[in-house]
Amino acid sequence: MKQRGRILLGLYCLLVAVWLVAPTIVVVPMSFNDKKSLAFPPSGFSWQWYQNFFTSPEWSASLVGSLKVAVVTAVFATVIGTLAAFGLDRMKSRVSGVLRALLITPMVVPGVVLAVGIYAVYLDMRLVGTMTGFVLAHTMLAVPFVIIAVSASLEVFDKRLETAAASLGATRLTAFRTVTLPLIAPGILSGLLFAFVTSFDEIIVALFITSPYLKTLPVQIFSSITRDADPTVAAVGTLLFITTSLVIGAGLLIGSRQGKR
Amino acid sequence: MATRAIDSRNTVSAVAADDRRRWFRGQAFWLVAPALLLLVICLGLPLAIVTLRSFSEPQWGWQNYAWFFGTPVNLTVLQRTFAISAWVTLVCLIAGYPYAYVMTAVGPKMRLVLILCVLVPFWVSGVVRTLAWVILLQDSGVINSVIRAVGLSPVKLIRTQTGVVIGMAQVLLPFMILPLYSVMKTIDLRLMQAARSLGASPARAFAQVYLPLSLPGVYAGAIIVFILALGFYITPALLGGPRSTMLSTLIQNQVLSLLNWGRGGAMGVVLLIATFVLLALAAPLSRQPHKTGSTR
Numbered sequence: 001m002k003q004r005g006r007i008l009l010g011l012y013c014l015l016v017a018v019w020l021v022a023p024t025i026v027v028v029p030m031s032f033n034d035k036k037s038l039a040f041p042p043s044g045f046s047w048q049w050y051q052n053f054f055t056s057p058e059w060s061a062s063l064v065g066s067l068k069v070a071v072v073t074a075v076f077a078t079v080i081g082t083l084a085a086f087g088l089d090r091m092k093s094r095v096s097g098v099l100r101a102l103l104i105t106p107m108v109v110p111g112v113v114l115a116v117g118i119y120a121v122y123l124d125m126r127l128v129g130t131m132t133g134f135v136l137a138h139t140m141l142a143v144p145f146v147i148i149a150v151s152a153s154l155e156v157f158d159k160r161l162e163t164a165a166a167s168l169g170a171t172r173l174t175a176f177r178t179v180t181l182p183l184i185a186p187g188i189l190s191g192l193l194f195a196f197v198t199s200f201d202e203i204i205v206a207l208f209i210t211s212p213y214l215k216t217l218p219v220q221i222f223s224s225i226t227r228d229a230d231p232t233v234a235a236v237g238t239l240l241f242i243t244t245s246l247v248i249g250a251g252l253l254i255g256s257r258q259g260k261r
Numbered sequence: 262m263a264t265r266a267i268d269s270r271n272t273v274s275a276v277a278a279d280d281r282r283r284w285f286r287g288q289a290f291w292l293v294a295p296a297l298l299l300l301v302i303c304l305g306l307p308l309a310i311v312t313l314r315s316f317s318e319p320q321w322g323w324q325n326y327a328w329f330f331g332t333p334v335n336l337t338v339l340q341r342t343f344a345i346s347a348w349v350t351l352v353c354l355i356a357g358y359p360y361a362y363v364m365t366a367v368g369p370k371m372r373l374v375l376i377l378c379v380l381v382p383f384w385v386s387g388v389v390r391t392l393a394w395v396i397l398l399q400d401s402g403v404i405n406s407v408i409r410a411v412g413l414s415p416v417k418l419i420r421t422q423t424g425v426v427i428g429m430a431q432v433l434l435p436f437m438i439l440p441l442y443s444v445m446k447t448i449d450l451r452l453m454q455a456a457r458s459l460g461a462s463p464a465r466a467f468a469q470v471y472l473p474l475s476l477p478g479v480y481a482g483a484i485i486v487f488i489l490a491l492g493f494y495i496t497p498a499l500l501g502g503p504r505s506t507m508l509s510t511l512i513q514n515q516v517l518s519l520l521n522w523g524r525g526g527a528m529g530v531v532l533l534i535a536t537f538v539l540l541a542l543a544a545p546l547s548r549q550p551h552k553t554g555s556t557r
Contacts, residue, residue: 009362012360013359020435021382023397024389024390080295080296084292084293084297086292087291090292103300108485108489110509113311113492113529117306117307117308136299143299147296200386218386248381
């Protein structure tokens, strides 16, 4: 009886796991379609959609745009978010609780409402379709993730280590640079990664503030899906899927190696 | 004399420490200031403008709200938005609860695999995942070719409410599983054994011991999934049809296509208020009252 219950539970989990992972994999065969169609199954094999992705100016421009915005956003969000996490850590708990809740709000505000508001502000300030506009909005959206990641590593950081460094004659800056920073570096690094992904993946605000001069990859994918059945989107999806899997795989490898040490 | 010297030294160092703490606190605020400034410019200002325009366009008054609540189509969409979000939350809970439990019960290697399965879709671009669902659900899609191969008649999935719920639930499932898991892993499984040894049936031990202890995770997961679902835009826009329109699509349509900032703003304010009321109601529920497995 107990055995059967376990098997059923295991099968159920397997089903959920398949539901989580399998749908994404379906874009892989579609990307090698030989016809301009997203109908399943693909009728033949070709590389043309990958070729199209790398040669069409529309696609490559949006990829470059996305990378630029995401890199700048990640840097700004990491600096601002890390500073804020430190500030919150050193405040009275009541004040920091309120501020923390306030700083996390971008995560729960409905995307379209925010996008409409940002669009209105940007129209007045002539920021629509500009790098500054994208970076400002994406940084605001990414800062909460950095704060959460850095706060988590500050929570386990033993503050007495800073005091110890100070008692050995280190200035506050030296103590921070040589003791605190290396110990919380994993938190900052994961915050950086989260910020990059948040920006690289953001679409709703981007859809509103985009222009022919600056387009991000998600916007290009979205408009391609709504316009026609172009398998280039499947090729892009496959490339993104493989890249992120490699990054996560590398992260896991490094993590487990450090764990063994 | 000696004691006084020590005393005064103590006082001096105490004052210095106090000073430093105060200075620390003042400085601590400045560390948070850039983030707050950004929040005011990119969140406070936009939301203020949306609210303002809902009252001021085309003229001052409650007209846009009167229009919103006086138009049956809008109320249908509002109701549908809540209904779809509730369905998505329910599906996520049914799929996520056993999954999160198994994550706490298996060995470390298997747990890593299960966590990866949760995180992989989390890391794949949201638009790409929605594209995958378009490919799966469309009339000539994967699911329908399988159904046809088996010899059954094809089902209409894309541009239906069912399709939207299936796609959204898959996109939001990680947000349910992660809070559930983080609460469940603090539950001491020996409590279940204790209940069993006292004569409770497995079902009763689960209902009276495990379930109540896991409720904070259920609330936390449910509220985040529900709130994110309320504001969902991309998945319903691509998977849905005219009969499964959600509030977000309506807002986008008012602002970008009809250039009606007042009406779009009023809808936005309604969605915003619904979100924050729900958050305020549910936040106390998802707090863990006390850690289990402690000595107390």
